[in-house]
Amino acid sequence: MHNFKKLKIWNESMALVSESYKITRDFPDFETYGLTSQMNRCAVSIPSNISEGTSKSSNKHFAQYLEYSLGSAFEWKTQLNVAFNENYISEEKFKELEDKIKQIQKMISSFKSGLKWS
Known part of the structure; x- marks a missing residue:
């Protein structure tokens, strides 16, 4: 079993959650139950699944989470593109967050690949 709070992928994902909430505060009001809600729920899902996976009895089950x-993470990246295309975020912020989500995706994939399947 892993302590999720010590996992870099969980900590980086939690930082992304904060970024998501920060940028969506400035989205138009009509997006409250649309893109704003979807992006934030999706961002929260990333570290939530990591932490839930750590409670599983085998690495095979953890890998599924x-x-x-x-x-x-891929869903959130698409939503980030939508936000940029709708001019809700600047190009600079888009590139910064795109780099961050790509890094998280790589980290999750690498961590999953490194699990021992016992």
């Missing part, structure tokens, strides 16, 4: 987390 890492897969869910990775899926949420």
Whole structure:
């Protein structure tokens, strides 16, 4: 079993959650139940699945939750593109967050690959 609070992938994902909440505060009001809600729920899903996976009895089961987390990371990246295309965020912020989500995706994939399947 892993202590999720000590995992770099969990900590980086939690930082992304804060970034997501920060940028969506400035989205138009009509996006409250649309893109704002979707982006934040998706961002929260990334570290949530990592932490839930650490409670599982085998690395095989943990890997499945890492897969869910990775899926949420790709979903959030798409939503980030939508936010940029709708001019809700600057190009500079877009590039910064795009780099961050790519890094998280790589970290999750690498961590999953490194698990021993016992």
